[in-house]
Amino acid sequence: MNLSSIKRRTRKVIFYGHAIPYLEDIEIKGKFIIIEGPDASGRSTQIELLSSKLEADGHAVLNAGLRRSELIGQGILEAKRNFVLGRRTISLFYAADFADQLENKIIPGLRSGYIVISDRYIYTLMAREAVRGISSSWSHNLYGFALRPDIVFYLDVDPNELVHRVFKKNTFLDYYESGTDLRLSDNMLESFVMYQKLLRKEFMRMQKRYNIIPIDGNRSITQINEDLQKRIDDYLINLQS
Amino acid sequence: MTYNKKSHEKSIPVQGKLIVVEGIDGSGKSTQLRLLEKWFISKNIPVFFTEWNSSETVKQITKKGKKSGRLTPITFSLLHATDFADRYERNILPLLQAGYIVLADRYVYTAYARDIVRGCNPNWVKKIYEFAMKPEIVFYFKVPIDIAVDRILSGRPKLKYYEAGLDLNLSNDPYESYRIFQSRIIAQYESLSLSENFTIVDGTMEIEESQRFLRSTVTKLLPLSIKNQVRRITRQ
Numbered sequence: 038m039n040l041s042s043i044k045r046r047t048r049k050v051i052f053y054g055h056a057i058p059y060l061e062d063i064e065i066k067g068k069f070i071i072i073e074g075p076d077a078s079g080r081s082t083q084i085e086l087l088s089s090k091l092e093a094d095g096h097a098v099l100n101a102g103l104r105r106s107e108l109i110g111q112g113i114l115e116a117k118r119n120f121v122l123g124r125r126t127i128s129l130f131y132a133a134d135f136a137d138q139l140e141n142k143i144i145p146g147l148r149s150g151y152i153v154i155s156d157r158y159i160y161t162l163m164a165r166e167a168v169r170g171i172s173s174s175w176s177h178n179l180y181g182f183a184l185r186p187d188i189v190f191y192l193d194v195d196p197n198e199l200v201h202r203v204f205k206k207n208t209f210l211d212y213y214e215s216g217t218d219l220r221l222s223d224n225m226l227e228s229f230v231m232y233q234k235l236l237r238k239e240f241m242r243m244q245k246r247y248n249i250i251p252i253d254g255n256r257s258i259t260q261i262n263e264d265l266q267k268r269i270d271d272y273l274i275n276l277q278s
Numbered sequence: 279m280t281y282n283k284k285s286h287e288k289s290i291p292v293q294g295k296l297i298v299v300e301g302i303d304g305s306g307k308s309t310q311l312r313l314l315e316k317w318f319i320s321k322n323i324p325v326f327f328t329e330w331n332s333s334e335t336v337k338q339i340t341k342k343g344k345k346s347g348r349l350t351p352i353t354f355s356l357l358h359a360t361d362f363a364d365r366y367e368r369n370i371l372p373l374l375q376a377g378y379i380v381l382a383d384r385y386v387y388t389a390y391a392r393d394i395v396r397g398c399n400p401n402w403v404k405k406i407y408e409f410a411m412k413p414e415i416v417f418y419f420k421v422p423i424d425i426a427v428d429r430i431l432s433g434r435p436k437l438k439y440y441e442a443g444l445d446l447n448l449s450n451d452p453y454e455s456y457r458i459f460q461s462r463i464i465a466q467y468e469s470l471s472l473s474e475n476f477t478i479v480d481g482t483m484e485i486e487e488s489q490r491f492l493r494s495t496v497t498k499l500l501p502l503s504i505k506n507q508v509r510r511i512t513r514q
Contacts, residue, residue: 055399123367133356140350178405
């Protein structure tokens with residue numbers, strides 16, 4: 038794609054709900070792309086491929102993702118491992134961590150014209166909360182300060198296929214990714230599959246409201262990449278016309 | 279499958295009573311609540327005292343972030359909500375369900391007042407704390423700003439950054455900033471006082487006088503079994 042042909046139009050940010058009051062009227066130049074999907078669905082591989090391609094095309098790319106902020110960092114993980122925190126507490130912790138990243142990384146990146154690619158976003162947090170019995174209206178309000186992205190992809194992988202990928206990657210099933218805290222089943226494998234199915238259902242439920250584009254993630258890395266890259270290129274080209 | 283979407287909250291009836299004090303720093307509320315706690319302990323009534331921003335787990339996790347001074351009104355608000363949620367999920371709610379008297383030195387109203395003053399959307403803040411049950415009674419300690427500020431500043435060499443509201447850029451002088459910040463919080467309390475039906479305590483009264491008022495007001499709210507216990511022992 039020809040770099041000079043992309044118009045650097047600025048636009049006002051759009052928040053999902055109650056805006057961050059002191060950032061209400063800021064203007065951004067960049068584009069905001071989200072890759073959602075379960076663990077081992079290939080998110081990070083795809084983000085690497087997309088980032089390299091976009092950079093080769095001359096765009097500045099910034100990667101973001103959940104649980105990468107310096108505010109809380111590893112603390113949540115440790116606390117979760119020690120089983121000390123309640124569900125509502127964990128939700129709020131993640132929200133604080135996410136807010137820190139949004140304000141200190143994502144928004145500044147978009148303001149200076151980066152294409153920001155986020156490895157998961159508020160949808161994962163909301164889906165996890167929903168399957169744990171927290172009302173969607175509460176979660177929706179909580180994340181009202183989040184920016185509305187330009188494109189949201191969901192790598193949709195059959196939970197039964199996902200199991201194999203997790204085993205290939207880790208040789209064991211992660212406690213939380215298996216939803217073990219929900220006591221769905223005494224059998225870890227069964228628990229994992231049931232939990233991933235519940236999360237998937239939440240994503241399908243959110244699809245319309247949040248404009249989430251499901252991508253068939255059961256295909257090969259190259260096939261998925263071609264699909265994603267084409268959609269992103271089309272989006273960027275459409276912006277010019 | 280034991281998994282049930284709505285099973286984990288509000289399923290167990292709450293038998294205890296939640297008593298809350300609110301007011302700006304230096305309004306005398308903590309002194310009064312501690313005396314109330316002593317009173318319950320002396321009567322052998324199961325009581326639990328909880329303070330704002332005191333969850334050890336949350337403190338451990340956020341210590342670094344807070345020190346770095348990178349908190350914005352949104353992250354500040356969410357970290358306090360996390361602290362509250364942790365105390366609520368692990369102490370306040372289970373203890374109330376077990377029949378305890380829970381004494382809370384500040385409750386959701388502190389969050390409403392401070393976060394709104396910091397510029398957060400009032401509806402956003404209120405909805406976040408929606409999971410917290412309504413207290414049996416909220417004592418609001420009303421005190422003229424000068425008295426409260428004098429009480430706090432005497433014997434304290436330095437105000438902390440967020441405590442003085444320096445993040446709000448109200449004034450470069452920490453003491454002036456503190457004063458403006460606290461007056462704005464008073465304004466929030468005043469409007470909450472009506473909508474949330476606070477019981478107003480004159481914070482300039484003598485300590486003993488206020489405590490007598492608190493004890494007689496609280497006695498009326500206690501369940502019959504505890505009420506008799508209080509009276510029986512008082513008569514002896």
